[in-house]
Amino acid sequence: MNCIIVDDEMPARKELSYLIEQNSDITILKDFDDAPEALEYVRQAKPDLVFLDISMPQLDGMSFARQLRQWGVDSRVIFVTAHREYAVEAFELEAFDYLLKPFSEDRLELLLNKLSALDPVEISYPEKLTLWKSEKMRVVPVTELCYIEVREREVHIFTKEDAFVVVSSISSFQKKLDPKKFFRCHRSFVVNLDKIEEIIPWFNHTYQLKLKDIESPIPVSRHYLSEFKQIMGSF
Numbered sequence: 001m002n003c004i005i006v007d008d009e010m011p012a013r014k015e016l017s018y019l020i021e022q023n024s025d026i027t028i029l030k031d032f033d034d035a036p037e038a039l040e041y042v043r044q045a046k047p048d049l050v051f052l053d054i055s056m057p058q059l060d061g062m063s064f065a066r067q068l069r070q071w072g073v074d075s076r077v078i079f080v081t082a083h084r085e086y087a088v089e090a091f092e093l094e095a096f097d098y099l100l101k102p103f104s105e106d107r108l109e110l111l112l113n114k115l116s117a118l119d120p121v122e123i124s125y126p127e128k129l130t131l132w133k134s135e136k137m138r139v140v141p142v143t144e145l146c147y148i149e150v151r152e153r154e155v156h157i158f159t160k161e162d163a164f165v166v167v168s169s170i171s172s173f174q175k176k177l178d179p180k181k182f183f184r185c186h187r188s189f190v191v192n193l194d195k196i197e198e199i200i201p202w203f204n205h206t207y208q209l210k211l212k213d214i215e216s217p218i219p220v221s222r223h224y225l226s227e228f229k230q231i232m233g234s235f
Helices: 010-023 035-045 061-071 084-092 105-116 170-174 222-232
Strands: 002-006 027-032 049-052 076-081 097-100 128-133 136-141 147-151 154-158 163-167 182-186 189-192 196-201 207-211 218-220
Touching: 002 010, 002 035, 010 027, 010 105, 010 170, 027 035, 035 061, 049 061, 061 076, 061 084, 076 084, 084 097, 097 105, 128 163, 147 170, 154 170, 170 182, 170 189, 182 218, 182 222, 189 207, 189 218, 218 222
Parallel strands: 002 027, 002 049, 049 076, 076 097
Antiparallel strands: 128 136, 147 154, 147 189, 154 163, 182 189, 196 207, 207 218
């Protein structure tokens, strides 16, 4: 599931983006401070969700949503506003939800739970990633990734012959990868399951992984061990 955020206030966009990334699997395609630009984007891209402020210059949120309905765009609209008085009109426009600013994480969690209960949409994952290396963009097949490690708020991506750095959280980066192929084995590591050659017992009921073409072992913490055993078959 994907979304865009439309709000003329940058702090509001940043806060909502952070909470969505930390608490859901929703992909944020873009955020906009310009409502007319966002409207044209939605008309063409048709994102699953639109998080939409109401009080904005040039084009208010109600007019924005009304235009979407006239075009027959069925993106779900979630109003995020400090104005309680528009709630009735919002639901007349078939809004999916109406978040009042300032909203709590608990209130957002209720919304995210509603969204997760919707009919699941088949998710496709990229076969290649575009990563920066020495001021050049490299196209890297996902199958070449061996493991991902987070170090001081930077994500380090390792292949057999190279390493790349991305400014991101490991959770956000992991969302780009097929969970059937890549597993979070530790709070700081994600491994390519197809690269595992050996599972080595370590101390305190934990394990280390020997990956093909990688010298350094990768830890499996106790927190992720039960799920790892289910994926790999009990051992």
